[in-house]
Amino acid sequence: MFFDIRTIVGALLGLYGIVLIITGFVNNTAAQEAKTGGININLWSGIGMAVFALLFILWAYLRPVVTPDSAATSEEEPSTEIP
Numbered sequence: 400m401f402f403d404i405r406t407i408v409g410a411l412l413g414l415y416g417i418v419l420i421i422t423g424f425v426n427n428t429a430a431q432e433a434k435t436g437g438i439n440i441n442l443w444s445g446i447g448m449a450v451f452a453l454l455f456i457l458w459a460y461l462r463p464v465v466t467p468d469s470a471a472t473s474e475e476e477p478s479t480e481i482p
Contacts, residue, residue, distance in 0.1 A: 403464055409455030412448050419445025 423442025432439065 405459035413452035416448030
């Protein structure tokens with residue numbers, strides 16, 4: 400599960416989301432809000448990224464990648480050995 404691409408993407412989005420949420424709380428000036436029409440864009444985009452990251456990680460947890468078992472497939476194949 401740790402090397403699944405969904406887990407890696409979810410972790411990166413979560414990390415960026417946390418950074419943006421912290422930036423939205425700490426570094427929110429009136430000049431920045433004037434540029435965005437009165438919206439704290441860092442906070443809202445960070446929350447969106449964090450939610451999307453949780454969805455990715457939840458998706459990887461609920462629907463894990465299943466690889467076929469090589470031992471089970473070799474038993475089902477007919478043997479070509481001569482007795």
